[in-house]
Amino acid sequence: MEKKNIKIIFSILMVLVLTLTICGCKKENTENEEEEIGQNVTANMPTKASNELVERAESIADDVVDLLGVEDATAIIYNEQVIVAVKLSEDVEFSHEMKDMIKNVVLQIEPEAKGVYILNDEKSFEKLDTIAQDLIKGKDIKEYSREIDKILKKATKDEKDD
Known part of the structure; x- marks a missing residue:
């Protein structure tokens, strides 16, 4: 039973790590895109x-x-x-x-x-x-x-x- 609990805990941790990694990477890309869009809008706006x-x-x-x-x-x-x-x-x-x-x-x-x-x-x-x-x-x-x-x-x- 103890081995089964360890496997479940290990599986949950792996899913958690993968989820955080995916979410973390995705969020970073969104910020970069927003930054680029902001720069383009600023460059095209007249003073x-x-x-x-x-x-x-x-x-x-x-x-x-x-x-x-x-x-x-x-x-x-x-x-x-x-x-x-x-x-x-x-x-x-x-x-x-x-x-x-x-x-x-x-x-x-x-x-x-x-x-x-x-x-x-x-x-x-x-x-x-x-x-x-x-x-x-x-x-x-x-x-x-x-x-x-x-x-x-x-x-x-x-x-x-x-």
């Missing part, structure tokens, strides 16, 4: 500062659209520079006066801007608008740095040609 820049850029675009002769506008703020692309009404010329009006609107909202660049071509508008919409959706502006640098280079060249 408060970038949200504020996106909101100010939206405000700039909204105010520029309110100007007489401007049909549509989009804007981004990048490295303390503001890039605005506009679509003008058919009867409106993209003159120095129009550029000055747009620049004044921008500087009212973003007075610390180190540069204000205004574009009026369809291709630049579409590129800039796509970037702006992605930023609104929460994407990181760093993903677009090359594209924005190209747009800035074009804008700077256009400004020098005027």
